[in-house]
Amino acid sequence: MGDNITAAAAQLEVEIRGLILDPVSNTPIVILKKPDENLFLPIWIGVFEANAIALQLEGVETPRPMTHDLLRSVVTALGAKVEGVVVHSLVENTFHAKILVRNSEGRLAEVDARPSDAIALALRCRAPIRVAESVFREAHALDFREGEDQEARIREWLESLTPEQLGKYKM
Numbered sequence: 001m002g003d004n005i006t007a008a009a010a011q012l013e014v015e016i017r018g019l020i021l022d023p024v025s026n027t028p029i030v031i032l033k034k035p036d037e038n039l040f041l042p043i044w045i046g047v048f049e050a051n052a053i054a055l056q057l058e059g060v061e062t063p064r065p066m067t068h069d070l071l072r073s074v075v076t077a078l079g080a081k082v083e084g085v086v087v088h089s090l091v092e093n094t095f096h097a098k099i100l101v102r103n104s105e106g107r108l109a110e111v112d113a114r115p116s117d118a119i120a121l122a123l124r125c126r127a128p129i130r131v132a133e134s135v136f137r138e139a140h141a142l143d144f145r146e147g148e149d150q151e152a153r154i155r156e157w158l159e160s161l162t163p164e165q166l167g168k169y170k171m
Contacts, residue, residue: 010133011086014041016057016119019050030119032087032131040142041131043087043095049116056123068120075125079104082125085118090138100127 014032017040022029028050032041045053052068054060065073075082083100090096097118099111113121122129 011088011130012133012136013128014131016053016123016129019054019057030116032129034131034136034141038143039136041087041136041139042142043115045114045116049114049120052120053116053123056120068117068124071121072124075101082121082127083108084128084130085113085115085122087115087118087129087131087135089132090135095135095139 012034014034017031017033020029020031022044027044028047029042029044030050030053032043033039052066055062080101080103083102085097085099087095087097095115097113097115099113099118099121101109101111103109119129
């Protein structure tokens with residue numbers, strides 16, 4: 001299961017500030033916000049994962065379980081609990097995450113996941129979403145002044161990216 005993420009220092013719980021569509025590539029982006037600061041981390045995600053996140057954020061019930069609902073049910077049926085998710089690194093312009101699952105005997109497992117899947121599951125399990133401090137630095141998160149129209153600034157920033165910069169962060 002890889003690196004011991006739980007022992008990693010400087011992880012911050014973040015909030016989801018929304019989902020937006022990249023105006024150039026029409027790719028969904030989930031925007032995470034650093035607590036108590038105007039620092040935002042955009043992560044490009046897939047359409048299906050964006051839909052799963054949006055459904056949960058909007059409190060929409062589906063007639064049948066979606067994939068992340070199924071995963072939550074399996075974890076629960078096994079007597080385990082999702083304790084949180086961590087976006088722990090940025091490697092070759094790709095964000096990496098782990099889902100932290102504690103089993104019924106108290107053992108913690110760290111499961112490799114795409115950030116979008118980890119976020120969708122965390123929302124369903126009401127588990128915290130954390131980002132390593134180093135990821136904010138490496139990804140060049142967006143820093144806005146207090147009182148700025150943050151959504152407008154994010155869109156302005158996206159529109160200013162060149163095609164090379166736009167493709168920098170992979171799903």
